Amino acid sequence: MGKERRLGGVAGRSYPLIEDRIQAGIMRHVRAVDRPVSRSELTEHFGVSRSKVSTEVGRLLEGGLLVENGLAESEGGRRSSLLRIPRSAGLVAAVDLGATSIDVALSTLGGELIAHLGEPADIRDGPQRILGRVKELLSGLLGEQSAGPQDVLAIGMGVPGPVEQASGLLRSPPIMPGWNLFPIRDAFAGEYAAPVFIDNDVNVMALGEHWGGVGKGVDNMLFVKIGTGIGGGIIADGRLYRGVQGCAGDIGHICVDPEGPVCTCGNRGCFEAMAAAPAIASKAERCAREGLSPILSEVLSERGELSAKDVGEAAALGDYHALEIIRVSGRVVGRVLATLVSTLNPSLIVIGGGVANIGHALLAEIRSAVYRRSLPLATRNLPIVLSELDQVAGVTGASVLAAEGVLQVPRVSS
Amino acid sequence: MGKERRLGGVAGRSYPLIEDRIQAGIMRHVRAVDRPVSRSELTEHFGVSRSKVSTEVGRLLEGGLLVENGLAESEGGRRSSLLRIPRSAGLVAAVDLGATSIDVALSTLGGELIAHLGEPADIRDGPQRILGRVKELLSGLLGEQSAGPQDVLAIGMGVPGPVEQASGLLRSPPIMPGWNLFPIRDAFAGEYAAPVFIDNDVNVMALGEHWGGVGKGVDNMLFVKIGTGIGGGIIADGRLYRGVQGCAGDIGHICVDPEGPVCTCGNRGCFEAMAAAPAIASKAERCAREGLSPILSEVLSERGELSAKDVGEAAALGDYHALEIIRVSGRVVGRVLATLVSTLNPSLIVIGGGVANIGHALLAEIRSAVYRRSLPLATRNLPIVLSELDQVAGVTGASVLAAEGVLQVPRVSS
Numbered sequence: 090m091g092k093e094r095r096l097g098g099v100a101g102r103s104y105p106l107i108e109d110r111i112q113a114g115i116m117r118h119v120r121a122v123d124r125p126v127s128r129s130e131l132t133e134h135f136g137v138s139r140s141k142v143s144t145e146v147g148r149l150l151e152g153g154l155l156v157e158n159g160l161a162e163s164e165g166g167r168r169s170s171l172l173r174i175p176r177s178a179g180l181v182a183a184v185d186l187g188a189t190s191i192d193v194a195l196s197t198l199g200g201e202l203i204a205h206l207g208e209p210a211d212i213r214d215g216p217q218r219i220l221g222r223v224k225e226l227l228s229g230l231l232g233e234q235s236a237g238p239q240d241v242l243a244i245g246m247g248v249p250g251p252v253e254q255a256s257g258l259l260r261s262p263p264i265m266p267g268w269n270l271f272p273i274r275d276a277f278a279g280e281y282a283a284p285v286f287i288d289n290d291v292n293v294m295a296l297g298e299h300w301g302g303v304g305k306g307v308d309n310m311l312f313v314k315i316g317t318g319i320g321g322g323i324i325a326d327g328r329l330y331r332g333v334q335g336c337a338g339d340i341g342h343i344c345v346d347p348e349g350p351v352c353t354c355g356n357r358g359c360f361e362a363m364a365a366a367p368a369i370a371s372k373a374e375r376c377a378r379e380g381l382s383p384i385l386s387e388v389l390s391e392r393g394e395l396s397a398k399d400v401g402e403a404a405a406l407g408d409y410h411a412l413e414i415i416r417v418s419g420r421v422v423g424r425v426l427a428t429l430v431s432t433l434n435p436s437l438i439v440i441g442g443g444v445a446n447i448g449h450a451l452l453a454e455i456r457s458a459v460y461r462r463s464l465p466l467a468t469r470n471l472p473i474v475l476s477e478l479d480q481v482a483g484v485t486g487a488s489v490l491a492a493e494g495v496l497q498v499p500r501v502s503s
Numbered sequence: 504m505g506k507e508r509r510l511g512g513v514a515g516r517s518y519p520l521i522e523d524r525i526q527a528g529i530m531r532h533v534r535a536v537d538r539p540v541s542r543s544e545l546t547e548h549f550g551v552s553r554s555k556v557s558t559e560v561g562r563l564l565e566g567g568l569l570v571e572n573g574l575a576e577s578e579g580g581r582r583s584s585l586l587r588i589p590r591s592a593g594l595v596a597a598v599d600l601g602a603t604s605i606d607v608a609l610s611t612l613g614g615e616l617i618a619h620l621g622e623p624a625d626i627r628d629g630p631q632r633i634l635g636r637v638k639e640l641l642s643g644l645l646g647e648q649s650a651g652p653q654d655v656l657a658i659g660m661g662v663p664g665p666v667e668q669a670s671g672l673l674r675s676p677p678i679m680p681g682w683n684l685f686p687i688r689d690a691f692a693g694e695y696a697a698p699v700f701i702d703n704d705v706n707v708m709a710l711g712e713h714w715g716g717v718g719k720g721v722d723n724m725l726f727v728k729i730g731t732g733i734g735g736g737i738i739a740d741g742r743l744y745r746g747v748q749g750c751a752g753d754i755g756h757i758c759v760d761p762e763g764p765v766c767t768c769g770n771r772g773c774f775e776a777m778a779a780a781p782a783i784a785s786k787a788e789r790c791a792r793e794g795l796s797p798i799l800s801e802v803l804s805e806r807g808e809l810s811a812k813d814v815g816e817a818a819a820l821g822d823y824h825a826l827e828i829i830r831v832s833g834r835v836v837g838r839v840l841a842t843l844v845s846t847l848n849p850s851l852i853v854i855g856g857g858v859a860n861i862g863h864a865l866l867a868e869i870r871s872a873v874y875r876r877s878l879p880l881a882t883r884n885l886p887i888v889l890s891e892l893d894q895v896a897g898v899t900g901a902s903v904l905a906a907e908g909v910l911q912v913p914r915v916s917s
Contacts, residue, residue: 109550111550136525308747321846323846326744328740330740330744333723333848333881334848334880335848336845336848336880337848339881340845343842344841347838356875356876424758424761427757428842431750431754431756432735432751432843432846432847434746434750434753435746463756466665466674466675466748467747467750467753498550
């Protein structure tokens with residue numbers, strides 16, 4: 090198995106990359122601490138013998154997944170050189186599919202984002218066209234790095250629908266016609282030897298914020314995306330919590346008001362039917378038609394429709410009714426988040442997605458509702474902040490998903 | 504450090520019991536699988552060398568925490584004998600404090616409950632009196648087993664309030680006057696050398712159901728206690744999830760209806776103000792006073808008050824209004840649980856506490872509300888069942904808390 094690896098270089102890597110738990114632990118530790126690491130630190134960290142660590146580090150060095158930092162300068166025979174993951178270990182490809190966008194990126198195995206590209210797309214075009222375009226974009230990025238599919242160690246992908254973890258298949262995704270049970274992994278199999286790891290887009294964004302955003306180092310956090318729909322991603326005790334079918338955090342259809350507006354799911358008063366972008370836009374349009382807000386009326390008559398962004402801009406200009414729409418949405422979001430705070434007791438809430446860009450008025454209302462309706466103990470030191478990574482949260486998370494996936498001991502499939 | 508251990512027996516054990524991660528892993532694995540285990544199984548399970556496993560197993564055998572199963576019958580020189588945790592390893596003491604009860608129990612380190620005793624008590628009597636009585640009861644149980652405090656390896660305790668994990672201190676517990684920041688651990692320190700592990704009572708019951716009840720082997724489950732108050736315990740990916748301040752699952756004050764009745768916490772329409780035992784009893788009393796239910800009126804005039812149990816009994820006799828009160832409560836519980844199902848995607852919900860004993864009518868209403876308001880994917884194969892352990896869920900969980908706590912590598916305190 091390890092034979093190809095000893096030939097050095099990345100091309101023609103064989104899988105699995107990782108042969109045992111200690112190797113997996115070493116690679117994940119070096120990745121996580123994000124600085125060169127000594128063998129003694131690893132020995133201490135894993136509580137195994139120095140010789141076991143040396144053996145496994147030796148294998149990882151042979152395979153090119155680690156290098157000795159500054160080896161050239163060290164004295165012969167010294168074993169205290171530090172270990173790090175070199176760029177030459179290989180690349181990780183990240184894909185973030187949204188309802189209306191494709192983002193692709195490349196990062197190092199160590200976790201550094203080195204190239205990123207995004208373009209509009211319509212997920213309803215179906216898997217053949219969308220994945221075809223994803224592969225074109227990836228090829229382009231790889232070409233720019235003078236690399237090719239053989240340099241990719243793992244592919245990570247976020248998709249806007251529920252994903253069954255074991256199979257990597259989408260299960261009845263509501264906004265992705267044609268994708269139900271589509272074998273996404275197989276679509277890459279011809280060109281890429283690398284394994285493909287797929288998860289829900291919001292889970293992937295939560296991973297991204299946890300790895301490289303405002304949630305770095307925060308072991309218990311909640312990421313909430315408010316856009317066309319609403320979803321949540323839960324980091325619990327340092328790990329993404331997916332639940333049994335992978336739909337933990339799927340909070341968009343929590344019932345907020347049993348007498349509320351009818352949701353696309355058929356129930357009444359769902360969270361996203363009351364507070365996501367379409368709800369904000371439709372309230373704004375009503376307001377504009379009734380002549381309550383001159384600013385919104387003007388935009389509506391110019392463009393024929395309004396977006397959540399228009400409401401944010403009108404509010405920023407001091408429009409009372411626009412501000413009130415935002416406040417009502419913020420209160421609904423805050424009330425649901427208060428429930429999630431009582432349930433999960435996180436130490437950070439990160440808000441992302443298009444509606445988050447409405448800005449301060451929304452955030453202020455959310456905060457006030459959460460602090461008012463949660464247990465005092467749970468809101469002591471509970472920052473509620475906007476996503477820092479914004480557009481790159483998805484690809485950052487997808488690369489974390491891929492790197493952590495390929496650096497595991499593969500499970501024996503039954 | 505290991506010197507006292509080599510003298511054999513339990514008395515005079517020194518702490519920590521566990522010196523390194525592999526030892527901790529071995530003990531916890533043998534405990535969890537609940538059958539004798541071979542060295543090869545351990546080697547394979549931990550991915551470390553056979554010699555490392557043999558060394559650490561040797562130390563655990565010397566310390567008396569493991570024995571070789573059937574060693575007497577095995578041939579000399581054979582290494583294939585199985586390992587198990589003997590009764591002689593020592594005992595675990597479990598304490599479950601409720602608002603109106605004390606339960607104490609003894610179990611083996613392996614997890615077998617060997618003695619249990621419960622009596623009424625009033626938690627408001629304060630820590631001195633309550634813990635004094637706990638120690639008397641424990642001494643009694645130990646005496647019956649011809650054992651003493653020196654045989655106790657660890658003490659686990661569930662308390663009806665929020666517990667800060669690091670310190671083991673209660674933080675402003677609403678129904679426990681006099682307990683705020685009381686040093687519970689110190690109360691045992693004179694008599695017991697064993698470490699004391701303390702957690703919220705509902706977390707402890709969740710651990711109990713997960714270890715020895717209907718949740719055995721279920722990695723993602725939610726335990727909900729409905730009694731005088733309402734609380735939840737979350738098992739996520741096989742472990743108790745506590746959140747940052749230890750108050751994850753503290754769902755009693757989730758807002759169900761902003762216009763609802765005023766709660767003891769000062770907010771309106773909290774979950775427990777709408778569906779816990781006092782809410783059910785007060786609705787029943789109103790109903791009885793208005794003469795709507797002859798059965799409830801009779802009980803009320805006899806006893807001067809009604810309990811949730813009375814409502815359950817009246818419903819079982821076919822009383823329409825009693826049944827309606829239960830249905831309304833069940834609907835509220837179901838609506839909150841639907842939210843928790845969307846958030847956590849568990850594969851099992853276990854309902855315990857006094858109100859759970861109302862029985863089928865309540866459970867049927869809860870199920871129907873959860874299935875109606877959750878994502879279909881999340882409710883596929885989601886049993887909602889009553890606690891099996893009932894009165895012993897708390898002490899079972901407290902013994903798990905203690906055994907798992909003492910079988911860890913102690914953290915270096917800063």
